[in-house]
Amino acid sequence: MKQDNKISAADLYAASLELEIKKAELKFEILKNAGSCISKKKDVLYDFILQNEKRYSIRLMTEVLGASRYWYHKWKKNPLNETKRRKILMHQEITRLFFAFERRYGSERIAVELRHAGHKISSKTVRNYMRELGLSARGKKELTGVRIRS
Secondary structure (H helix, E strand, C coil), rough: CCCCCCCCHHHHHHHHHHHHHHHHHHHHHHHHCCCCCCCCCCCHHHHHHHHHHCCCHHHHHHHHHHHCCCHHHHHHHHHCCHHHHHHHHHHHHHHHHHHHHHCCCCHHHHHHHHCCCCCCCCHHHHHHHHHHCCCCCCCCCCCCCCCCCC
């Protein structure tokens, strides 16, 4: 007797369901691993995708995480553009000045110092950068000591 190598419709359906289950488990695993990156900026998300390219497909990760494959590949070609470099430099300068003035200078005074150093930056931008860095100036010291009575 000759055996037919035909697969029944039920077997095809079962195989397709197994593939869907594997894909769903993979999506869950991606979400579980990327949990801390989801609410952050796109750079953090793209960095996660870059680190996990060998484990998962880029197509699946971008689909699950809601990122654009086009922008991911564009970011991958040049992850540090001029704006990001300038922002990193400003973060370093702001931090340096903040601690050089013993945590007393706020965004206004640091912006003035940066302008004197030749950087073109507004105090609002300095305030935003300081917020990102978690820096806030200490308040004025209260005068304590001897009171003069008349």
